[in-house]
Amino acid sequence: xxHLPLIRQGPLRALAFRLVMACVLxxxxxxIIYVDRDxxxxxxxxxxxLLDCFYYAVVSLSTTGYGDITPATQSARLVNVLFITPARVxxxxxxxxxxLEVLTHQYRKGLRVSRWRxxxxxxxxxxxxxxxxxxxxxxxxxxxxxxxxxxxxENREAGVRQATQGGFVVIEGDATRSAVLNDADxxxxxxxxxxxxxxxxxxxxxxxxxxxxxxQVRIIAAVREQENAALLKQSGAHHVIVSSATAGRLLGLTTxxxxxxxxxxxxxxxxxxxxxxxxSAERAEVGRNPxxxxxxxxxxxxxxxxxxxxxxxxxxxxxxxxxVYIRDEATATNGVSV
Numbered sequence: 509x510x511h512l513p514l515i516r517q518g519p520l521r522a523l524a525f526r527l528v529m530a531c532v533l534x535x536x537x538x539x540i541i542y543v544d545r546d547x548x549x550x551x552x553x554x555x556x557x558l559l560d561c562f563y564y565a566v567v568s569l570s571t572t573g574y575g576d577i578t579p580a581t582q583s584a585r586l587v588n589v590l591f592i593t594p595a596r597v598x599x600x601x602x603x604x605x606x607x608l609e610v611l612t613h614q615y616r617k618g619l620r621v622s623r624w625r626x627x628x629x630x631x632x633x634x635x636x637x638x639x640x641x642x643x644x645x646x647x648x649x650x651x652x653x654x655x656x657x658x659x660x661x662e663n664r665e666a667g668v669r670q671a672t673q674g675g676f677v678v679i680e681g682d683a684t685r686s687a688v689l690n691d692a693d694x695x696x697x698x699x700x701x702x703x704x705x706x707x708x709x710x711x712x713x714x715x716x717x718x719x720x721x722x723x724q725v726r727i728i729a730a731v732r733e734q735e736n737a738a739l740l741k742q743s744g745a746h747h748v749i750v751s752s753a754t755a756g757r758l759l760g761l762t763t764x765x766x767x768x769x770x771x772x773x774x775x776x777x778x779x780x781x782x783x784x785x786x787x788s789a790e791r792a793e794v795g796r797n798p799x800x801x802x803x804x805x806x807x808x809x810x811x812x813x814x815x816x817x818x819x820x821x822x823x824x825x826x827x828x829x830x831x832v833y834i835r836d837e838a839t840a841t842n843g844v845s846v
Contacts (some may be wrong), residue, residue, distance in 0.1 A: 512734035515529070530602045537565040537595055537659045540587060545623065550577045563829030568592055596776040630698040631657040636684040637667040640730050640736040640751070645676070659692045686720060690820050694720050702729035707736040718744030775834070782834050789829040796825055807832040 538561045543547045543558040556577065564577045566835070569592075579585045622682070632648060634641050637814040643655060645658060648689050660671040661683040671678045671822070681688035683704070694700065700717050710729050717727055731737055737748045758793065762769045774782050786809070798805035798817055808815040809830035815823055 509609050509737045511517050526602050528597060532563075533599055533602070534565055534569060535596055537563050537569060537592060540591060542582075544587060546579055547579060547581035547587075549580040569596050571596060571600070627656075628659075628693050629696050631659055631693070631696070633659050633661060633689075633694060633697050633700045634703060634705040635700065636705070637662045637664075637671045637678075638703065638705055641667075641698075644682055644703055645674075646703050657698075659697075661688060661692055672796065684716055686716055689716060689781075694725060697721075697725050699726040699728060702727065703767055707731045707733060707740070710745075711736070711740055714740055714743035714745045715772075720725060735811060750757060782836065785835045786830055786832050788828070789825045789831055791827075793825050794827050797822060798831065801831075802829070803833045803835070805831050805833045 512827055536613060538558075541556070542561040545561060548556050550556060560577060566572075567574055573615060573754055579588050590762050592699065632653070634644055637645075641660070641662075645660075648658060649655065655675055656677075658676055660667075660678045662668050662678060662680065663680065663682050668678050668680050679688055679692045681691070683689060683702075694717060700713075702713050704710050704713065712730055714727055714729055717725060720844075723744060726744045726747075728747045728749070729740050730749045730751050731740055732751055734750050737750050740748045758769060758772065771782075784806075793801065796831060798808060807817060808825065808830070809832065811824065814832075817823060
């Protein structure tokens with residue numbers, strides 16, 4: 509099931525509003541009829557009681573019209589022409605309004621889904637909207653990624669609700685199923701981020717994505733245990749992040765070298781202090797040593813491989829290289845944060 513970001517009135521609230529409107533219309537009709545009750549005649553010819561007025565108003569507004577109570581005077585007939593007949597039409601509109609709204613909503617939703625599918629291309633699919641999934645989405649948005657190009661796949665009701673309220677398109681279902689990934693148009697996706705809570709689910713999702721896309725879509729996955737990282741790479745994941753091992757290393761740094769953890773937190777915290785960024789090498793920089801540049805370059809990415817700059821080996825910048833550098837978040841204007 510596809511959930512598009514939409515803020516709308518709840519069904520119970522809409523139904524309650526229509527019931528209140530229908531009751532108000534009935535009571536207003538009863539009041540008008542009761543005031544002019546001498547102008548009506550019933551089959552018993554004993555006059556109209558308050559209950560008779562209710563009865564006449566209900567059968568008239570519902571278009572039943574048994575004919576046992578009829579307007580006899582000119583004033584009563586005029587009231588029926590000017591008020592009861594329009595009220596009857598309005599009463600029917602209120603009764604069928606819920607059905608019309610549902611049909612109209614389904615039609616509009618179908619149009620929105622079709623329009624969304626036509627525009628969807630080079631998007632990022634996030635499998636799982638838990639802690640890791642929300643952090644991945646936040647990182648994408650911080651780098652300027654368009655929210656409309658992020659698709660969430662989630663099977664938990666709470667996660668679906670949170671993602672929809674956040675303004676994201678959500679595919680409700682199990683990401684290990686091919687049909688669910690096809691609903692997310694995985695074949696035209698730019699990348700798939702697997703952020704589930706279970707390593708076995710991550711492996712199955714990676715296998716399914718690789719099968720559907722023939723390995724043409726980049727897969728980034730997170731696992732809890734180091735021993736499952738190799739299995740996930742064999743399943744088709746291009747990048748695997750071991751959350752438990754990463755957390756353990758950070759804990760070790762905190763114990764042995766506390767200032768280092770402050771630097772790492774500064775780099776990972778968006779919007780303040782230092783941040784890792786990446787940009788393409790400029791023509792004037794080709795052939796130069798990265799250490800000679802004004803910006804603090806910490807690594808080069810050449811043909812998809814990371815070239816560290818440590819050691820005595822001299823590295824020169826080549827055309828097409830990507831420069832990973834540290835920038836000041838407060839004054840940064842160019843580059844892509846990573």
